[in-house]
Amino acid sequence: MSDLAIELTRVSKHFGPKVAVNAVSLQVRQGDVFGLIGPNGAGKTTTFSMMCGYLYPTEGSLQVMGVSPTTPGALKGRVGALPQDAVLPPGWEVGALLTYWARLSALPQPEHEARGALEKVGLMEAWKVQTQALSHGMAKRAAMAQALMGSPPLVLLDEPTAGLDPRIAAQVRQLIKDMKGTQTVVVSSHNLQELEELCDAAAILDKGSLAQAGTMSELTGQGAEFRVQIARGDVIIPEINALPGVTDARMEGPDVLRVRFDGQAQKAEEVISRTVGHLLQHQVLILGVSRGRRLEDRVLQLL
């Protein structure tokens, strides 16, 4: 069996003349937390909606858990999804609604699952509350709870922390971290710091096209780049460039030395130690060393 949970091959989606997603190919490995990154209108939610089977791709092929998500009933009980703008249906108490959905997913103990999921998102007090009476944050958590019921092997979350207060957002992030390794999670978000913290891999979308996809290490260059913040002293760039493994060293502004190295041939810790050692030998005082660059910087560079 393939170790891929999701595979998109040249998937496009058109809404009339507008191309929302253009020939996107990407793969999500089982057990990974995968991020969908991009500005507004990048095609994140459209891609997400195609993965859930809500939207039909105009072109290309899409496999989720080995099947096309648009095949009737193919994803029943195998996928939990938190759609971004879907309103909870009115006229239901939260507990009854979740129990109904758990029953629809053919979970063995529907009410138990519903209670467990609400507890996970800290919303047990809303069991008897009508859905239309929920605040935005509470509705979001109730929607999150329904995606978690039954611990499905694939969980798709579109903007899971948007509109949540910091404490609850941290709780949701912890939930996602807890799923890592046992469940595959796809998270779409604008919060790059959050994605950098959570994700094993990500795809960066821009204007409907794939700008870059890869592991978080590849995206942030952690395995092939580091920066040294200089407090005082003269950095001799040619000597650093001559160090074993270093492929490119240069100053990024007056105080930051950026060093790139061959991450395949050299271990990061060896190149970093050699470089720092060289700087200290030449009486260069160091404030700090950071591997790679922030995801935000990478995204801003790409878009």
Place this chain on the structure above:
Amino acid sequence: MVVIWAAELRRAVRSGRALVLLGLYSMFSALVLLVVGFVTRELQAQVNDKLTEVGADAEATARAADELHRGVLGFLTSNDTAMMEALAQVPIVVLVVFKITLFFLPAYIALMGFDQVSGEVGPRSIRYLTVRARRSSVLLGKFLSQATLLLALVLVIDLAIFVYARILNPDFGFGVLVLNLLKFWTATIVFSLAYVALTTLCSSLFRSPAVSLVFNFILLFVFWLMDSVARASSDTNLLRFLRYLSPSNYSGNLLHPKLAEFAGSGAAYAAFAAIFLVGAYGVLRARDL
């Protein structure tokens, strides 16, 4: 499908929507009942006055009343002898209310279920369902919940009408009442299912419930227009065949005592229901949610 059916029905009952619909239906039926009752009484009184003027005896008065009854019955049953015999013991007021109800019931059904699908597609809450169930199950579950609700509402109203008719006509025996109640209820349900399916189709076509409702009314008007144009057309005019495209054309034999006649009407309504449901599924299956 069964889970969705039960859940939607429970929601409708708990939300009070069923109560509002029952109120609407009963108020309308009561209005028709009162108007028809009043007109019947006035008509009967005028006939009696005329008979008294000409010095008719009690037997002649009874005969005239019977003639009047048979005349109205003949008009309502297109002078079908078998139907006239079968319905002879049913008070005229019940038959008139039944006929008028059949005319307005499609509009009532549209009001009842116009948002069953569009009300979930517009705000995208249907996404919570389709990740758990086939779209066909969602559609059939919603259709069945509407049909079940209507089944119960019609039974309650029909029962009230028959009880009212029994109070007005002590001759209307209990056995005949029960038998005819079942007959009228079955006829109304067979008739209604096609329109419930039509409403499901209209609700599947649009994201906006309001647009679904307007489109549903437009279709009902088109059916009514086709029926009227066809009936007004001469025997040589091809337009006369238009009526076969209108579901209401087949309502005439729903109370027919002969099984074959009833089955013919029933089959026509089943065919309409199937066409509308398949259409609704085709639309929902193909659309982005």
